[in-house]
Amino acid sequence: MPAMIEITDAAKTFTMHLQGSVRLNVVRGVNFVVNASECVVLSGPSGAGKSSILKMIFGNYRCDGGRIAIRHQGNVIDLASAEPRDVLSVRRETIGYVSQFLRAVPRVPTLDVVAEPLVARGTPREKARAQAGKLLRRLNIPERLWALPPSTFSGGEQQRVNIARGFVSDHPILLLDEPTASLDAANGEVVVRLIEEKKLGGVAMVAIVHDDEIRGRIADRVVDVTSFAAAA
Amino acid sequence: MAENELPLLVAENLGKNYGRLAACRNISFTLYPGEVLAIVGESGSGKSTLLQMLSAQLAPTSGRVSYRMRDGVMRDLANLGEAERRFLFRTDWGYVHQDPAQGLRMAVSAGANVGERLMAVGWNHYGAIRNAASSWLERVEIDTSRIDDAPRTYSGGMRQRLQIARNLVTEPRLVFMDEPTGGLDVSVQARLLDLMRNLVSELDLAAIVVTHDLAVARLLSHRVMVMKGGQVIETGLTDQVLDDPHEPYTQLLVSSILPP
Numbered sequence A: 001m002p003a004m005i006e007i008t009d010a011a012k013t014f015t016m017h018l019q020g021s022v023r024l025n026v027v028r029g030v031n032f033v034v035n036a037s038e039c040v041v042l043s044g045p046s047g048a049g050k051s052s053i054l055k056m057i058f059g060n061y062r063c064d065g066g067r068i069a070i071r072h073q074g075n076v077i078d079l080a081s082a083e084p085r086d087v088l089s090v091r092r093e094t095i096g097y098v099s100q101f102l103r104a105v106p107r108v109p110t111l112d113v114v115a116e117p118l119v120a121r122g123t124p125r126e127k128a129r130a131q132a133g134k135l136l137r138r139l140n141i142p143e144r145l146w147a148l149p150p151s152t153f154s155g156g157e158q159q160r161v162n163i164a165r166g167f168v169s170d171h172p173i174l175l176l177d178e179p180t181a182s183l184d185a186a187n188g189e190v191v192v193r194l195i196e197e198k199k200l201g202g203v204a205m206v207a208i209v210h211d212d213e214i215r216g217r218i219a220d221r222v223v224d225v226t227s228f229a230a231a232a
Numbered sequence B: 001m002a003e004n005e006l007p008l009l010v011a012e013n014l015g016k017n018y019g020r021l022a023a024c025r026n027i028s029f030t031l032y033p034g035e036v037l038a039i040v041g042e043s044g045s046g047k048s049t050l051l052q053m054l055s056a057q058l059a060p061t062s063g064r065v066s067y068r069m070r071d072g073v074m075r076d077l078a079n080l081g082e083a084e085r086r087f088l089f090r091t092d093w094g095y096v097h098q099d100p101a102q103g104l105r106m107a108v109s110a111g112a113n114v115g116e117r118l119m120a121v122g123w124n125h126y127g128a129i130r131n132a133a134s135s136w137l138e139r140v141e142i143d144t145s146r147i148d149d150a151p152r153t154y155s156g157g158m159r160q161r162l163q164i165a166r167n168l169v170t171e172p173r174l175v176f177m178d179e180p181t182g183g184l185d186v187s188v189q190a191r192l193l194d195l196m197r198n199l200v201s202e203l204d205l206a207a208i209v210v211t212h213d214l215a216v217a218r219l220l221s222h223r224v225m226v227m228k229g230g231q232v233i234e235t236g237l238t239d240q241v242l243d244d245p246h247e248p249y250t251q252l253l254v255s256s257i258l259p260p
Helices: A050-058 A084-093 A110-120 A125-138 A155-167 A185-200 A212-218 B047-054 B082-092 B110-120 B126-139 B156-168 B186-203 B214-220 B238-243 B248-255
Strands: A003-016 A022-035 A039-043 A065-072 A075-078 A095-098 A173-177 A204-208 A221-224 B009-018 B021-031 B036-040 B062-068 B074-076 B093-096 B174-178 B206-211 B223-228 B231-237
Touching (some): A003 A050, A003 A204, A022 A050, A022 A204, A039 A212, A050 A204, A065 A084, A084 B231, A125 A155, B021 B062, B021 B231, B036 B047, B047 B206, B093 B156, B156 B186, B214 B238
Parallel strands (some): A039 A221, A095 A173, B036 B223, B093 B174
Antiparallel strands (some): A003 A065, A065 A075
């Protein structure tokens, strides 16, 4: 199995210019590999840099050093040094990301929020909506809500919309930031099953999960983020 | 190479001086087809001067802007003939002004405002022009029963949507927008942004949007350039720059937004 993600010596520092130029060394020496069909769970206490690492893999945070090699359409591309338009291409075709909080555009109906990643890759809108609807139904979002923008939904409903949006397309890499945090047991179970299906489909996943039971069920490997703690 | 692998517009070391004042200095970037670039910064940062140079309305003091014409040839804007300039302004480019009164003819009908751009490129069949105008009014969510009314009878949001229809009817490849949501109520802004976002992606338009509103940049643009004192101080993917700003001034801009 080829490595889908290969991170070598990646580092991230924040310099807070408005707070007396304080430097926050978030992580350094980040090294790990994620293969197809496996789910790597990042562990470590709050503030250890787990979400920052996911954002670095997504190209949302810029690395200060190191390499984030992503297998993208048969080639390897280093997201730490890629041009903006290449990062966008990687996000459109290769990496899906379920963020901790849904950031939706005002006025856009839930069904279209979920269908958007498919439409962006060229799926006809009606077909994309049908697939989006299927997933929303599995995640127990009642059909009467589909035409509404998700901004007024409860936290758990928004998270399920976010999960549906992340899982709807067949990206070969999926990043999951606490996908089950505000879900009840039944919906958490749906997410575990969705993750298992993705694994069977060959998807490489990196996840942050606090629930021990769910972690045990989805993790093929655990990477302890505290080993990347940057000495200040 | 696929067509969208070739740049549409290239700015090289652009600068503009007004006497001893440098309004813009050393600005270089490349815009690809279908790409939306936001230029952000506060008043006086040079962003409007830059937009005017990019759209061939102001001659740079130094550097140059090249644009790929429809025949595929890159041309320096400073060396275009009059016919080529007219083609760009009337057909291949759109320009959305902050104040719709600058981009529309306020006393003639909405249909004529849209149809005028078509007539300028040789359309002469009244029925076809009216049909095209009417279908564009629908696309920008203006009730077609208002087609014969002059835009001075329209609300601010409708005027701005009409200005967008007038610009897009000739299927331009590049649209310049100068504070397109400035001066509108927030609810009207949201509707306009949503509309622009959809049109830009459906038509695969490239756009250069000048705005001081970071929310507009986040919703509309792929890439952002932050300007201060006539220079570009930070540039990158929009979400990178807004979520992980590096420069002190960008951090100040981002931290100055009130959460909703």
